[in-house]
Amino acid sequence: xxxxxxxxxxxxxxxxxxxxxxxxxxxxxxxxxxxxxxxxxxxxxxxxxxxxxxxxxxxxxxxxxxxxxxxxxxxxxxxxxxxxxxxxxxxxxxxxxxxxxxxxxxxxxxxxxxxxxxxxxxxxxxxxxxxxxxxxxxxxxxxxxxxxxxxxxxxxxxxxxxxxxxxxxxxxxxxxxxxxxxxxxxxxxxxxxxxxxxxxxxxxxxxxxxxxxxxxxxxxxxxxxxx
Amino acid sequence: xxxxxxxxxxxxxxxxxxxxxxxxxxxxxxxxxxxxxxxxxxxxxxxxxxxxxxxxxxxxxxxxxxxxxxxxxxxxxxxxxxxxxxxxxxxxxxxxxxxxxxxxxxxxxxxxxxxxxxxxxxxxxxxxxxxxxxxxxxxxxxxxxxxxxxxxxxxxxxxxxxxxxxxxxxxxxxxxxxxxxxxxxxxxxxxxxxxxxxxxxxxxxxxxxxxxxxxxxxxxxxxxxxxxxxxxxxxxxxxxxxxxxxxxxxxxxxxxxxxxxxxxxxxxxxxxxxxxxxxxxxxxxxxxxxxxxxxxxxxxxxxxxxxxxxxxxxxxxxxxxxxxxxxxxxxxxxxxxxxxxxxxxxxxxxxxxxxxxxxxxxxxxxxxxxxxxxxxxxxxxxxxxxxxxxxxxx
Ligand SMILES: Nc1nc2c(ncn2[C@@H]2O[C@H](COP(=O)(O)OP(=O)(O)OP(=O)(O)O)[C@@H](O)[C@H]2O)c(=O)[nH]1
Ligand SMILES: [Mg+2]
Numbered sequence: 307x308x309x310x311x312x313x314x315x316x317x318x319x320x321x322x323x324x325x326x327x328x329x330x331x332x333x334x335x336x337x338x339x340x341x342x343x344x345x346x347x348x349x350x351x352x353x354x355x356x357x358x359x360x361x362x363x364x365x366x367x368x369x370x371x372x373x374x375x376x377x378x379x380x381x382x383x384x385x386x387x388x389x390x391x392x393x394x395x396x397x398x399x400x401x402x403x404x405x406x407x408x409x410x411x412x413x414x415x416x417x418x419x420x421x422x423x424x425x426x427x428x429x430x431x432x433x434x435x436x437x438x439x440x441x442x443x444x445x446x447x448x449x450x451x452x453x454x455x456x457x458x459x460x461x462x463x464x465x466x467x468x469x470x471x472x473x474x475x476x477x478x479x480x481x482x483x484x485x486x487x488x489x490x491x492x493x494x495x496x497x498x499x500x501x502x503x504x505x506x507x508x509x510x511x512x513x514x515x516x517x518x519x520x521x522x523x524x525x526x527x528x529x530x531x532x533x
Numbered sequence: 534x535x536x537x538x539x540x541x542x543x544x545x546x547x548x549x550x551x552x553x554x555x556x557x558x559x560x561x562x563x564x565x566x567x568x569x570x571x572x573x574x575x576x577x578x579x580x581x582x583x584x585x586x587x588x589x590x591x592x593x594x595x596x597x598x599x600x601x602x603x604x605x606x607x608x609x610x611x612x613x614x615x616x617x618x619x620x621x622x623x624x625x626x627x628x629x630x631x632x633x634x635x636x637x638x639x640x641x642x643x644x645x646x647x648x649x650x651x652x653x654x655x656x657x658x659x660x661x662x663x664x665x666x667x668x669x670x671x672x673x674x675x676x677x678x679x680x681x682x683x684x685x686x687x688x689x690x691x692x693x694x695x696x697x698x699x700x701x702x703x704x705x706x707x708x709x710x711x712x713x714x715x716x717x718x719x720x721x722x723x724x725x726x727x728x729x730x731x732x733x734x735x736x737x738x739x740x741x742x743x744x745x746x747x748x749x750x751x752x753x754x755x756x757x758x759x760x761x762x763x764x765x766x767x768x769x770x771x772x773x774x775x776x777x778x779x780x781x782x783x784x785x786x787x788x789x790x791x792x793x794x795x796x797x798x799x800x801x802x803x804x805x806x807x808x809x810x811x812x813x814x815x816x817x818x819x820x821x822x823x824x825x826x827x828x829x830x831x832x833x834x835x836x837x838x839x840x841x842x843x844x845x846x847x848x849x850x851x852x853x854x855x856x857x858x859x860x861x862x863x864x865x866x867x868x869x870x871x872x873x874x875x876x877x878x879x880x881x882x883x884x885x886x887x888x889x890x891x892x893x894x895x896x897x898x899x900x901x902x903x904x905x906x907x908x909x910x911x912x913x914x915x916x917x918x919x920x921x922x923x924x925x926x927x
Contacts, residue, residue, distance in 0.1 A: 345668070367626045367668040369751055370740070405737045
């Protein structure tokens with residue numbers, strides 16, 4: 307599995323045009339992550355939060371595919387995380403979005419914890435993703451968003467966890483909005499980046515009050531919402 | 534490529550004012566003539582400044598779409614929102630569309646308009662079950678709502694949806710994709726280097742998707758620019774927005790070529806549309822391009838794009854689409870007629886089509902004045918319009 311991912315990462319390095327034989331200039335590796343899920347689940351807010359560090363004052367429907375990027379340092383290495391924020395409406399994903407599955411290193415599935423329908427759509431998204439990706443080895447994670455709306459939750463954690471287990475994905479419940487969760491959205495994407503970088507089990511320190519989460523290939527951590 | 538702007542002195546302003554006054558008078562003259570001079574109105578909508586103000590747009594837009602403003606449908610009843618499959622999506626999109634309303638507008642007024650927007654959209658969808666809502670459609674409807682008010686907006690948008698926007702409102706976006714396939718061939722005609730660079734970057738055409746299906750309403754923040762473009766598009770062929778998209782990319786050629794040749798960089802650059810584009814210049818360039826490389830000439834390349842990408846039998850798909858009653862049908866018929874004509878021409882004189890193009894180019898070189906270029910567009914719009922009008926005007 308590790309070699310698969312590694313080679314696809316190499317691909318984005320080699321496309322930047324360095325000649326074989328010559329020493330490439332030190333340039334950052336790129337991790338390309340696609341974010342998918344139903345309309346209104348908060349894909350734009352989550353990606354914005356990670357790249358701009360705050361909840362956007364307002365979002366509009368995403369038409370087609372938007373792109374956001376942020377440079378991070380992991381173990382001293384500069385890495386560019388590219389997030390491809392896709393449109394949620396079904397008609398777009400059918401014929402438009404497939405171009406953007408090309409060379410992705412990871413997939414983030416998002417549902418809205420306050421909207422059970424968005425959870426029920428997940429099998430469709432997963433199936434579609436399978437069709438576009440050539441390999442099953444691409445890291446995938448499941449994110450339940452809007453956990454700040456506590457009284458409106460429709461998707462219980464154990465149900466989501468069971469689903470995540472069946473599909474061997476780690477589950478994270480979070481909020482793009484809650485100002486107290488400052489580092490949580492960040493932690494999710496960074497966890498993914500770490501995983502992409504090292505392909506080794508890793509210990510990730512969560513923001514205060516939260517148990518340490520272990521992310522490995524096999525175990526499926528629960529990341530319960532604390533808000 | 535930017536136009537040298539004359540210094541803003543009083544003299545220039547007075548000049549501009551009197552030009553505007555003159556145009557206004559001409560528009561009213563066309564409106565008041567018996568029968569209404571729609572060709573002149575088309576010309577006004579395309580040429581510099583477009584229809585000048587919303588008050589005029591309220592009168593001229595219905596004429597450009599041949600909508601009768603006397604008999605407007607009754608306001609919708611309550612049941613409208615109850616059984617509509619698209620209601621939820623429309624609601625989500627309209628609620629998030631705050632940016633489309635004038636910044637200073639009081640919340641209460643805006644919320645009222647948002648309700649009207651929802652009703653308008655649902656009414657069109659309810660009366661035309663063959664039409665499917667897409668995210669971005671609300672960006673088009675809001676423009677009409679803000680200019681002409683709810684009841685007229687509904688009828689105008691209904692006409693537009695069954696014609697100019699028809700392809701976007703299919704159950705799938707295959708036809709929309711087909712239209713996007715015109716983008717690269719147009720760029721190729723004008724700037725092959727840019728075209729090749731973009732192909733190498735594998736940027737695709739999705740960066741232009743929201744431009745096309747919202748007529749730029751989704752990406753331009755200044756409402757005056759949006760309505761100016763709507764004047765232009767309403768007066769022209771339904772494929773004009775894709776020519777305008779190409780013109781924007783061409784205008785930014787240097788920036789694109791200076792960018793890293795990869796999908797992310799180019800997509801990112803192009804999808805951030807500059808807000809200070811020289812709209813009048815670009816409109817006239819789009820018109821020029823349309824005349825030089827009409828859709829019929831590009832149809833084959835556009836179809837090839839598709840074939841290369843999906844390896845599907847697109848010509849079949851092409852035929853299927855043309856069997857339906859669309860504005861595009863006319864193009865495709867013309868494409869076939871032209872193919873036949875071209876074959877005949879080739880038999881006589883192999884270089885004829887090329888020569889033609891160069892002659893056209895030379896003429897374009899002379900028509901620096903915006904008005905003249907606009908005229909050329911109108912001429913070709915009219916050449917196409919009678920057939921189109923057969924569909925619009927039953
Ligand atoms: N309370 C709360 N609201 C959120 C959160 N994340 C997003 N929202 C709201 O949910 C709505 C949808 O968010 P978007 O990010 O635009 O949704 P999207 O998934 O990008 O939707 P599409 O672009 O249509 O596919 C917006 O009104 C946000 O303000 C969250 O964590 N908590
Ligand atoms: Mg979005």
